Amino acid sequence: MSGALELVQFQLTLQFLREYPHRRRQSRDISRFDALEVERKTLDVRRRLLEFTDERDFLIKRIQDMRPWGDFVFSPLHEMGNLRFWFYVVPHRDMPKVAELGLPYEIVKKDNRNSYVVVISENEPEGMPVNRTHIGYQPRHVLEALLEDVELAIEDVQAERAYLTRWYTLIKDNIATLEDQAALTAALNQTYTRHEMFGLRGWVPQNRLPQLTDYARRHRVHIDTREAEPDDNPPTCMENPSWLSAGEDLVNFYMTPGYRTWAPSPVVFISFALFFAMILADAGYALLLGTLLLFFWRKMGASRAGRRFRPP
Incomplete structure (x- = not known):
């Protein structure tokens, strides 16, 4: 792992632990602190928490979409004669357009603005005034059970996160050392030393190149220049009147x-x-x-x- 990447990983670890509102009592025993292991566990907890949170949000949205239709189990397709149910939330003013299609349908619920319509057709109906509502194939009670499992898993992951917060101070103190190491690595990547030979790599604005070339000639220093390559990332030099x-x-x-x-x-x-x-x-x-x-x-x-x- 490069120094810069390692530093980014530690910064993510520090931010993730800092944002937890209830930190544990901080450990000061540096002999028990393994920075890389704490980083690995914390980033794993962060990844799982994001996955569980996304799954929970999806399930909540899907259950809300299914609630007006009730809780039911789909029959096998061959028992339905290859007919399918298509679900729509149709504004009352557009209901005549549904009737004009000539397909069998049922209004299962109404509220002040919409009718909740189930259309029976082998293929998705064409000409419906609104897009269909996706409710999936699983019954609502199954989704609610899955949601409870996911919420329990989130609590377990948050408990792991709470435990890891006891290393927050030691990670924060270690960040400064990591930043120094990353800066040193970046500087070493721009230099070359072998016996009595020393090389330095850097960037110079094109209009300053004659000045640099003159400096190198006066001090008997070899200089080699090239244009920036497409995959290079030079610093930005802005010059205006x-x-x-x-x-x-x-x-x-x-x-x-x-x-x-x-x-x-x-x-x-x-x-x-x-x-x-x-x-x-x-x-x-x-x-x-x-x-x-x-x-x-x-x-x-x-x-x-x-x-x-x-x-x-």
């Missing part, structure tokens, strides 16, 4: 765009300014901010950071 550079800060505040995506800094800067102007439609606020801008105009222009927030 000084009067648009503030847009970079706005973009990076939310998320740095990917290397192969278009740079949204100019659009974000202009649209943000427009929307901000719309929000500050009150002339008093606009006048106040304009006065502050004029007051600090020279001071902002005296530093590179200040010039990012005002045009030259």
Whole structure:
């Protein structure tokens, strides 16, 4: 398992245990703590809990869909003469369309808005005003029994989760070490050392390549360059005119765009300014901010950071 993947697994473990509302008393005995074993058990509990929760939600929905039709057992198809039951929840206003089909049907229940209709046909009826309701082939009492089993299984899994929470503090303390190991592994993957030879791999913007090449020549260092491959993931370098550079800060505040995506800094800067102007439609606020801008105009222009927030 790579260092980065192992770190992600531990972070999932830590989050899963942190979200449990009733943690056990924390164990401090590091001699009894096996980080990999706790991670394996916790992720297994997480997987089973997700599976049981999905199954429970499915059963609850299926039982709710079946409730208006009652609890019954389907007869074998050959005893039905290859006829099947098709279930529909039809608004009262659309019931004449059902009658026009000429198929045998039965209204088993009505409420204020809908009629619950069973149509008898060998194939799914065509021309029904609504889509059919899927209720499956198992009787409702069987689904209710399955639901009880699943809910008991969820309680058992939550009990396992509660037991594992006693290692939460030790996992949290161990995360820092894992992060250091992952950072060290990433750095080692970008370097090469053998006897007196040392190699370093990294990324450089294309417009800075002449500067880097000149540095390598002056220091008698060999440099080899290549374009980014399709499966590479270089860091993103955004460069805009000084009067648009503030847009970079706005973009990076939310998320740095990917290397192969278009740079949204100019659009974000202009649209943000427009929307901000719309929000500050009150002339008093606009006048106040304009006065502050004029007051600090020279001071902002005296530093590179200040010039990012005002045009030259």
